[in-house]
Amino acid sequence: MNTSPEITPEAAARDTAEDTYDVIVLGAGPVGQNVADHARAAGLTVAVVERELVGGECSYWACVPSKALLRPVIAVSDARRVDGARQAVTGRLDTARVFARRDHYVTDWDDSGQANWVKSIGADLFRGQGRIDGPRRVTVTAADGGRRTLNARHAVAIATGSRPVLPDVPGIEEARPWTNREGTDSSQVPGRLAIVGGGGVGVEMATLWQGLGAQVTLLARRPLLPRMESFVGDVVTQGLTEAGADVRIGVSVTGLSRPDPAGPVTLSLDDGSRLEADEVMFATGRAPRTDDIGLETVGLAPGSWLDVDETCLVRGMEGTWLYALGDVNHRALLTHQGKYQARTAGDAIGARAKGLPLDNGPWGDHATTADQHAVPQVFFSDPEAAAVGLSAEQATGAGHRVSVVDVDFAQAQGANLYADGYRGQARMVVDLDREVLLGVTFVGPGVSELLHSATVAVAGEIPLKRLRHAVACFPTVSEVWLFMLKAYKG
Template sequence: MSESHENQTGVPYDVVVLGAGPAGANVADRARAAGLSVAVVERELVGGDCAYWACVPSKALLRPVLAVADARRVDGARQAVTGRVDADGVFARRNRSVSDWDDTRQALFLKSIGADLFRGHGRLDGPRRVSVTRDDGARQTLTARHAVAIATGSRPALPDIPGIAEARPWTSRQGTESSTVPTRLAIIGGGGVGIEMATLWQGLGSQVTLLARRRLIRRMERFAGELVAQGLSEAGVDVRIGVQVTALRRPDPQGPVTLTLDDGGELEADEVLFATGRTPATDDIGLDTVGLTPGSWLDVDTTCLVRGVDGQWLYALGDVNHRALLTHQGKYQGRTAGDVIGARAAGRPLDDTPWGDHATTADQHAVPQVFFSDP
């Protein structure tokens, strides 16, 4: 879907949204429902990480693996399981689930609510102004009467250890988009992403080694991590807890990766995947033009309004405000912010009681979440 040209007359939009993932789409939807004109800027795929590199593809990959594991536990069913999961079939299922990375349907949703889509890299250019640079280098400036909403999300964080650039590690993106099963896969990180990646790639035929500094899924009850570690071990994963990687080597780009461990040992793998946290995707969106620090998490109040900026016009929702890096929470914040923007634009009194702490002050410990593993 091509970008909109409706703002070239210089008439400002009421709201400009940076990022067309679930949080951005929800704030756009609520702002449009309030009768406001909305522009949405997206530099990648409309639908964001959840639709194409995270929630949707990971669950499409995991489902066949978990279904076969469950069948093996049922008398009468296990006898029908005669081989391994067919990786090519699983990848085909994944590809269908992400529409072969074609975001036409997601873009059509924005059109259906009356929002205009601008494809390109959006950056703040001072208060209420967003500069959009398209892939062909053309630029356009959008202005917002009432609000700019930042919903640019986060990206995988990679540790600063020797050899990491040479190793060309996987992150969660490569972990969900790859259609090649590595013979040996080392996964660094014992959180939700780490255990899901270990579950699915072991099930697809890799020999997986999972390295974690502390117990698995440590934000949950201890027994949950212990059960997951037991399940992974029974499936064939080499689970090592209390281990850190201190260096990486990959002198041949097509060859294996050697991991140096803090216990003095080494581990060789064909690919290494880091699942060691997230960092905000705010390093190149013009935060400095409004007095904020590029690359920082954005501090917000209970209405998702960014603190430290003059005037009630800049909002941040989803991962960028670091309250709870979960898609369903970002969508909730998007609806909250959209309602707030609509009320303030209309001059209506605002009561944020229905949102309060649930909207923006919850953390990973308080927000319901689910990881897919065995068990």
């Protein structure tokens, strides 16, 4: 496990003249890696700075470990939905093997493979805390206090991600709550787990730990997954409840108490009740990791989200040198969307460095147009929830004249063959003036694999008249498209 930030010997051996690079990337997660890769492909020299593990939050404490842990839970649940397979499920999950599977996919928190990949593309890796020190200048401080200065000819790209935010609740320090990190790297199943927050992280962690044998209580002020269509939260709530979780909507935590560090934690709720749990996890929001990267040296507020243009160039800066990618620009706190931004920005950096014209109009090679129109998201709850584009409420609020088409998955024979008594719902939001899709939402078993077809339809602005010629194979869950288009046509 490599967690000690230090400047690599290769980089330390360089002389001062070689401390200038075309591009400096702060953060070596998937987003930082992608912008570095595209800048290198454009023939630019690149330095990548990482203060923790190369691979970032996604690889070690978020997307990868959570999905590695969730897959066995959902696989067993899927088997129970099919007669004949249901009878084969005779025991509980082997939690030791589930955790070992997680450990395999996070490479036991050893980042040497990803560090070697960064070097393999021809980028130099610097381990340490990177801080901007004026325009086009970055200092790197290693764990032993050693400092190194890097200068950028063309660009500094901030890809430092986000961190969990803990609310200001009395007793929270004493309670020592979990965040997404403990929720994905722990290898002991608590008897009772209270999860605060009904967004994607809270819902996935409730699904995971209930499936591993904890008694989960999920507390949320609003209906679950509030940024999606309202019916999604209803279906997911039903799924969690049927799995044995206690889902309480419309409640808040007003205080915490854990006088014995080895004992249970008591949560005081705003309805006057108390809840005792062995562990408590907060999934109540995120903040950008921009508080200690030197933003003040270029006139920006430390700890702030960074406003960017269509090429991910930070607005309000003199010159075209500072970029912000992924979580830090607050457009979509999703790894795949950050990687899309990084690919686009890396190409734009290369074009600007060569003095080439930018293709930054809508849907151009150097424009992150999908950030506004076609952001896909999946939550691996049970059942799964997936959506792309605008919800009906968002589309109406944006001034579109829309038609909302709702279809029960049970109409598709393929869905019923996938799971006996398949329960799920699909919705498409149609722009009546152009007859293209503005958004699509699915909730049901296995719907994550349907989402890319919807993303292609929304991003491609495929006319519904043409979309009806995209024939869904029989008998698959994707037959739901046939019924959605038929319902729209009437």
